[in-house]
Amino acid sequence: MLLDVSLKPVDFVTQRVDIGARYGTESWLVIKLDIMLVPYKGAGPALNDLVGGHVDMICDQPASTTGWIQNGNIKAIALATKERLPTLKEVPTFEESGLKNLELAVWHGLYASKGTSAPVVAKLNSALQTALKDQAVVSKCDNLGAAPANLQTSEGLRVHLKSEVNRLGTALRTAGVPLQ
Secondary structure: OOOOOOOOOEEEEEOOOOHHHHHHHHHHHHOOOOEEEEEOOOHHHHHHHHHOOOOOEEOOOHHHHHHHHHOOOOOOOOEOOOOOOHHHOOOOEOOOOOOOOOOOOOOOOOOOOOOOOHHHHHHHHHHHHHHOOOHHHHHHHHHOOOOOOOOOOHHHHHHHHHHHHHHHHHHHHHOOOOOO
């Protein structure tokens, strides 16, 4: 069993109000877990209260939680990624745990203001691609449980963003969550 649900309701921390936190929270509703949302102003205070035993669980990104997990301060239940992470090899994915279609990998994009000239965007993209090939950057990303995506261009990011918005919107609608 993933979690002892004899506690009713489970105190579930949400550390920000965005689509990722909302989807991570609402995913538990899909599996009929009785939760009580406990909103926090950021992951730091939320993780401190999780470690202190004041709340029962959190859905947060590996960059914030890996150190806590590796030090034994918190127990990872499952990863919302397609595959296990190299830094958390012992932690199964939700799919491996029997929960299909519960995937929410954290990703970040580099954005410029609307109207930024094409040469500036190209220069920023070139610098980003160079940085993502630097072994020190790759190592730091690995240690944080982050894997740089191979999106290469602004158009690649645009396509990925549209795909994720569609996927998450569909999942939330399927769960009966009103989109605002």
